[in-house]
Amino acid sequence: MDREQRLWDWEETAQPYLLGASLLFLTSYAVRVLVPGLSPGWQVWWELVTLVSWSFFVVEYLARLAFSSNRRHFLRTRWLDLIVTVLPLLRPLRLIDMHERMQRRRDHPRLVLEARVMAYTGLASLLLGFAASLAVYHDERSAPGANIHTFGDAVWWACSTLTTTGYGDATPVTPRGRVIAVGLMFAGVALVGAVVGSFSSYLLRSFRQEGEK
Amino acid sequence: MDREQRLWDWEETAQPYLLGASLLFLTSYAVRVLVPGLSPGWQVWWELVTLVSWSFFVVEYLARLAFSSNRRHFLRTRWLDLIVTVLPLLRPLRLIDMHERMQRRRDHPRLVLEARVMAYTGLASLLLGFAASLAVYHDERSAPGANIHTFGDAVWWACSTLTTTGYGDATPVTPRGRVIAVGLMFAGVALVGAVVGSFSSYLLRSFRQEGEK
Amino acid sequence: MDREQRLWDWEETAQPYLLGASLLFLTSYAVRVLVPGLSPGWQVWWELVTLVSWSFFVVEYLARLAFSSNRRHFLRTRWLDLIVTVLPLLRPLRLIDMHERMQRRRDHPRLVLEARVMAYTGLASLLLGFAASLAVYHDERSAPGANIHTFGDAVWWACSTLTTTGYGDATPVTPRGRVIAVGLMFAGVALVGAVVGSFSSYLLRSFRQEGEK
Amino acid sequence: MDREQRLWDWEETAQPYLLGASLLFLTSYAVRVLVPGLSPGWQVWWELVTLVSWSFFVVEYLARLAFSSNRRHFLRTRWLDLIVTVLPLLRPLRLIDMHERMQRRRDHPRLVLEARVMAYTGLASLLLGFAASLAVYHDERSAPGANIHTFGDAVWWACSTLTTTGYGDATPVTPRGRVIAVGLMFAGVALVGAVVGSFSSYLLRSFRQEGEK
Numbered sequence: 020m021d022r023e024q025r026l027w028d029w030e031e032t033a034q035p036y037l038l039g040a041s042l043l044f045l046t047s048y049a050v051r052v053l054v055p056g057l058s059p060g061w062q063v064w065w066e067l068v069t070l071v072s073w074s075f076f077v078v079e080y081l082a083r084l085a086f087s088s089n090r091r092h093f094l095r096t097r098w099l100d101l102i103v104t105v106l107p108l109l110r111p112l113r114l115i116d117m118h119e120r121m122q123r124r125r126d127h128p129r130l131v132l133e134a135r136v137m138a139y140t141g142l143a144s145l146l147l148g149f150a151a152s153l154a155v156y157h158d159e160r161s162a163p164g165a166n167i168h169t170f171g172d173a174v175w176w177a178c179s180t181l182t183t184t185g186y187g188d189a190t191p192v193t194p195r196g197r198v199i200a201v202g203l204m205f206a207g208v209a210l211v212g213a214v215v216g217s218f219s220s221y222l223l224r225s226f227r228q229e230g231e232k
Numbered sequence: 233m234d235r236e237q238r239l240w241d242w243e244e245t246a247q248p249y250l251l252g253a254s255l256l257f258l259t260s261y262a263v264r265v266l267v268p269g270l271s272p273g274w275q276v277w278w279e280l281v282t283l284v285s286w287s288f289f290v291v292e293y294l295a296r297l298a299f300s301s302n303r304r305h306f307l308r309t310r311w312l313d314l315i316v317t318v319l320p321l322l323r324p325l326r327l328i329d330m331h332e333r334m335q336r337r338r339d340h341p342r343l344v345l346e347a348r349v350m351a352y353t354g355l356a357s358l359l360l361g362f363a364a365s366l367a368v369y370h371d372e373r374s375a376p377g378a379n380i381h382t383f384g385d386a387v388w389w390a391c392s393t394l395t396t397t398g399y400g401d402a403t404p405v406t407p408r409g410r411v412i413a414v415g416l417m418f419a420g421v422a423l424v425g426a427v428v429g430s431f432s433s434y435l436l437r438s439f440r441q442e443g444e445k
Numbered sequence: 446m447d448r449e450q451r452l453w454d455w456e457e458t459a460q461p462y463l464l465g466a467s468l469l470f471l472t473s474y475a476v477r478v479l480v481p482g483l484s485p486g487w488q489v490w491w492e493l494v495t496l497v498s499w500s501f502f503v504v505e506y507l508a509r510l511a512f513s514s515n516r517r518h519f520l521r522t523r524w525l526d527l528i529v530t531v532l533p534l535l536r537p538l539r540l541i542d543m544h545e546r547m548q549r550r551r552d553h554p555r556l557v558l559e560a561r562v563m564a565y566t567g568l569a570s571l572l573l574g575f576a577a578s579l580a581v582y583h584d585e586r587s588a589p590g591a592n593i594h595t596f597g598d599a600v601w602w603a604c605s606t607l608t609t610t611g612y613g614d615a616t617p618v619t620p621r622g623r624v625i626a627v628g629l630m631f632a633g634v635a636l637v638g639a640v641v642g643s644f645s646s647y648l649l650r651s652f653r654q655e656g657e658k
Numbered sequence: 659m660d661r662e663q664r665l666w667d668w669e670e671t672a673q674p675y676l677l678g679a680s681l682l683f684l685t686s687y688a689v690r691v692l693v694p695g696l697s698p699g700w701q702v703w704w705e706l707v708t709l710v711s712w713s714f715f716v717v718e719y720l721a722r723l724a725f726s727s728n729r730r731h732f733l734r735t736r737w738l739d740l741i742v743t744v745l746p747l748l749r750p751l752r753l754i755d756m757h758e759r760m761q762r763r764r765d766h767p768r769l770v771l772e773a774r775v776m777a778y779t780g781l782a783s784l785l786l787g788f789a790a791s792l793a794v795y796h797d798e799r800s801a802p803g804a805n806i807h808t809f810g811d812a813v814w815w816a817c818s819t820l821t822t823t824g825y826g827d828a829t830p831v832t833p834r835g836r837v838i839a840v841g842l843m844f845a846g847v848a849l850v851g852a853v854v855g856s857f858s859s860y861l862l863r864s865f866r867q868e869g870e871k
Contacts, residue, residue, distance in 0.1 A: 115861065136861050175410050182417040184398035185823035187613055197814050204821040208850060209857045211421060216858030218422045219429030222328065222349050388623050395630040397611035400826055424634060431635045432642030435541065435562050601836050608843040610824035637847060644848045645855030648754065648775050 022088040029086070033079060034117060041110045044072040045150060048108070052157045053170055073107055080104045108154060111146035112206065115139050133221035137214050144210040148177040151203040158196040165192050181207040235301040242299070246292060247330060254323045257285040258363060261321070265370045266383055286320055293317045321367055324359035325419065328352050346434035350427050357423040361390040364416040371409040378405050394420035448514040455512070459505060460543060467536045470498040471576060474534070478583045479596060499533055506530045534580055537572035538632065541565050559647035563640050570636040574603040577629040584622040591618050607633035661727040668725070672718060673756060680749045683711040684789060687747070691796045692809055712746055719743045747793055750785035751845065754778050772860035776853050783849040787816040790842040797835040804831050815839075820846035 047068035051057070057065070080100055087093040094101070103110045117139075130138065156173035159165045166189045167173050176189040180203050191200050260281035264270070270278070293313055300306040307314070316323045330352075343351065369386035372378045379402045380386050389402040393416050404413050473494035477483070483491070506526055513519040520527070529536045543565075556564065582599035585591045592615045593599050602615040606629050617626050686707035690696070696704070719739055726732040733740070742749045756778075769777065795812035798804045805828045806812050815828040819842050830839050 132862065132866055136865050139865075140861065171407060171410070175414070178414045178417060179398060180823060182396055182421045183609070183821055183823045184393060184396045184417055184421075185611065185818060185825045186398045186400035186403045187825035187827050188400050188403045190825045190827045194810060197810070201814070201817045204817060204823055208821045208823075209854055212854030213858040213861050215422055215425035216429065216855065217862060219426040220862065222353065222426050223345065223430060223433065226349050226352075227345055384620060384623070388627070391627045391630055392611060395609055395634045396822070397606060397609045397630055397634075398824065399611045399613035399616045401613055401616045428635055428638035429642065432639040435566065435639050436558065436643060436646065439562050439565075440558055597833060597836070601840070604840045604843060605824060608822055608847045610819060610822045610843055610847075612824045612826035612829045614826050614829045641848055641851030642855065645852040648779065648852050649771065649856060649859065652775050652778075653771055 022086070026083060026087055029083065037076070037079065037113075038117075040072040040075045041107070041113075043068055044076075044107050044110070045146070047072065048150075049153055052153045076104045076107055076110075108150040109147070109202070109206075111143045111150065114143040114146070131221070133217040133224070136217040137221075140210045140213045140217070144181055144207060144214070147203065147206055147210070148174075148181050151180075151199055152177040154199050155191050155196050158193050158199070159191055162193045162196070166190055167196075177203065180204055181211055183208055183211070235299070239296060239300055242296065250289070250292065250326075251330075253285040253288045254320070254326075256281055257289075257320050257323070258359070260285065261363075262366055265366045289317045289320055289323075321363040322360070322415070322419075324356045324363065327356040327359070344434070346430040346437070349430040350434075353423045353426045353430070357394055357420060357427070360416065360419055360423070361387075361394050364393075364412055365390040367412050368404050368409050371406050371412070372404055375406045375409070379403055380409075390416065393417055394424055396421055396424070448512070452509060452513055452519075455509065463502070463505065463539075464543075466498040466501045467533070467539075469494055470502075470533050470536070471572070473498065474576075475579055478579045502530045502533055502536075534576040535573070535628070535632075537569045537576065540569040540572070557647070559643040559650070562643040563647075566636045566639045566643070570607055570633060570640070573629065573632055573636070574600075574607050577606075577625055578603040580625050581617050581622050584619050584625070585617055588619045588622070592616055593622075603629065606630055607637055609634055609637070661725070665722060665726055668722065676715070676718065676752075677756075679711040679714045680746070680752075682707055683715075683746050683749070684785070686711065687789075688792055691792045715743045715746055715749075747789040748786070748841070748845075750782045750789065753782040753785070770860070772856040772863070775856040776860075779849045779852045779856070783820055783846060783853070786842065786845055786849070787813075787820050790819075790838055791816040793838050794830050794835050797832050797838070798830055801832045801835070805829055806835075816842065819843055820850055822847055822850070 047065045051062070051065050051069070083097075083100075084090060084093055099112065099116065103113055152170065152173040155167060155176065156170050159167040159173070160169075167176055172189045176191070179186050179189075180200060183204075191197050260278045264275070264278050264282070296310075296313075297303060297306055312325065312329065316326055365383065365386040368380060368389065369383050372380040372386070373382075380389055385402045389404070391397075392399050392402075393413060396417075404410050473491045477488070477491050477495070509523075509526075510516060510519055525538065525542065529539055578596065578599040581593060581602065582596050585593040585599070586595075593602055598615045602617070605612050605615075606626060609630075617623050686704045690701070690704050690708070722736075722739075723729060723732055738751065738755065742752055791809065791812040794806060794815065795809050798806040798812070799808075806815055811828045815830070817823075818825050818828075819839060822843075830836050
């Protein structure tokens with residue numbers, strides 16, 4: 020149990036650093052995709068930032084795997100960690116998970132239950148939508164026959180996908196772009212569905228309380 | 233507590249006037265967008281109505297801010313008020329919030345819980361859809377390559393967006409039109425989701441009661 | 446209370462006849478829209494069936510209004526009756542309402558709660574989708590620039606609208622067709638949402654019971 | 659009751675074999691649709707596998723029907739079995755049903771309630787989406803005016819249909835393809851809705867527990 024406890028403590032300590040590394044990763048990726056004529060020096064610098072933050076994720080994951088007393092148990096219970104280590108753009112999904120450890124540091128939560136669910140899942144879907152916009156724009160902008168020419172188009176596509184509206188005036192056409200889109204559709208439908216469900220249950224509860232007052 | 237109480241009382245007193253000002257604002261905006269050959273006199277008159285109702289919102293908000301004993305607390309708890317003061321077309325969102333104070337004046341609510349949630353959120357989404365139709369029509373009607381040529385097209389687009397159907401035969405193409413559309417998508421998915429959730433929970437409850445009778 | 450009771454009894458007695466008249470109305474409308482070269486004699490006959498069934502709805506509604514002890518109360522509580530009397534194609538919506546009276550005749554319901562909600566709302570949305578397909582096909586088939594040429598296209602459009610998929614390869618272009626579509630979207634999103642909500646709550650309940658066994 | 663018990667026991671014993679036959683059926687169908695230049699020998703072989711697995715379903719269903727003490731009761735309670743016997747591509751729907759019998763063999767479920775609902779319905783919708791992609795690709799690839807030319811297009815269409823996004827850039831145009839699409843839309847909206855509902859209720863519950871700790 021001692022080792023398990025130390026693993027848990029470590030995960031709690033490492034969290035802010037992982038969050039910082041995630042933001043660095045996303046920022047460097049965004050700069051490399053969005054800033055057009057980056058000078059070679061800056062190009063190398065931002066690629067370095069991407070690489071360093073990514074390798075931080077990998078090293079941290081492997082360290083925890085090596086550290087854990089029961090590796091099969093670790094692999095089975097931390098499968099989401101493996102996915103977001105291999106595909107760092109999915110890291111916003113960890114936000115929801117992170118909530119548990121954040122909460123522990125406070126005595127009592129600052130927001131009502133539904134507001135917390137909405138805040139964490141809403142933030143996760145926004146960041147995921149931003150990451151998907153970047154990746155799709157990166158793949159589609161120079162593809163023949165593409166509908167997504169500017170980053171604005173990519174954000175527009177991501178919003179209409181996350182809300183399952185799906186106008187279809189801007190859709191990915193390359194295989195990689197479509198794989199990213201499928202990921203966003205399924206993650207989006209679940210995350211936005213959770214936001215909507217919480218909002219709906221919050222309204223019912225708050226209207227009920229007034230009725231009782 | 234005394235000042236807090238007076239702020240609360242004031243907010244309750246001001247509510248009907250704010251509601252009236254919202255309707256004035258929406259009406260004047262609608263007239264200016266929808267009536268084609270407005271004479272210069274009427275043009276100025278309706279612009280004045282828009283400005284006066286908007287400044288009423290701003291003054292009322294600033295007065296409350298000045299009046300409040302704890303301004304940081306005021307800014308944090310009334311963030312929705314700030315948003316709907318800056319963007320008055322989003323004011324229908326306040327309808328849901330308003331419910332609480334409306335209810336207090338009666339002894340007992342006239343409708344069952346779910347019907348109240350459906351009425352308030354349904355009305356809010358209708359008004360929001362109307363405001364979005366106006367704003368998108370205003371921006372798109374003379375844009376090159378636009379699909380939305382008449383106000384009917386704009387309403388059609390707003391309905392297919394609010395229900396997340398998203399046919400895509402009429403979609404905004406200008407940046408401002410798309411920003412409005414993104415707002416409507418997210419607000420719509422939450423509000424309509426709440427209406428659907430309440431309807432579904434109402435049906436389950438009413439079918440259950442019959443089973444018990 | 447006596448008159449109120451008699452009104453209630455009458456409504457229970459009239460129900461099977463109203464259901465029969467609804468089916469007659471829908472059948473005659475379907476025949477007139479779908480069968481191309483109807484001979485003048487049959488044309489008149491089916492128009493007569495439409496008219497007779499519709500006038501039955503109107504007479505029955507007015508009779509109940511005249512019969513009721515408190516007309517303002519009647520108008521306020523039976524507003525759905527007024528709507529489906531004026532627009533008989535919306536009559537499938539009454540199915541959900543009808544459930545209560547159907548149920549009373551049995552000792553115990555034959556299906557579990559969620560299955561009953563799914564059966565009634567599912568049937569209502571199917572009939573509503575069929576009625577909307579007929580009406581949209583009727584309006585769109587000869588409209589210039591229409592996408593809906595065959596009844597199959599109309600059904601395809603209705604299905605993609607009810608599920609809020611909204612491909613957009615077949616959409617109404619005439620004003621009347623779009624008004625019908627907006628009605629189907631909102632009714633559809635609520636009814637199908639209720640079916641999905643019941644299915645989801647049924648699954649959670651049935652999985653829970655097994656866990657407890 | 660003895661016969662009823664033996665029927666139940668038989669259904670429990672036959673389950674793994676039915677699952678195996680389903681996978682064989684899907685595999686052979688996939689090979690026949692996806693592998694382009696199949697030699698006549700292999701063609702016959704895979705057609706044989708399809709036929710044998712299908713006839714296994716039919717024989718098993720008829721055997722159970724013959725075996726049952728009350729045939730009308732059997733037909734009424736096992737209507738889903740009849741559907742998936744006639745249309746074996748819908749067989750993934752049985753997965754949800756299967757859960758009950760799977761569970762019985764263990765002492766206690768390995769996953770929390772919502773995770774089990776998500777796992778079974780998620781897997782069912784994935785397999786259903788795969789089967790629908792195969793069937794639509796089979797029908798559409800050589801249809802005039804089709805949008806779905808490759809299997810990738812079909813998978814892309816199936817994903818955008820299951821999540822009710824409905825971009826509309828790839829949609830079936832043949833009558834058979836559209837019938838399959840309607841089936842996928844309704845099955846998809848229910849299954850994915852159940853996944854989203856469970857995810858949402860899981861989040862609310864897990865956030866609540868932390869609040870209580």
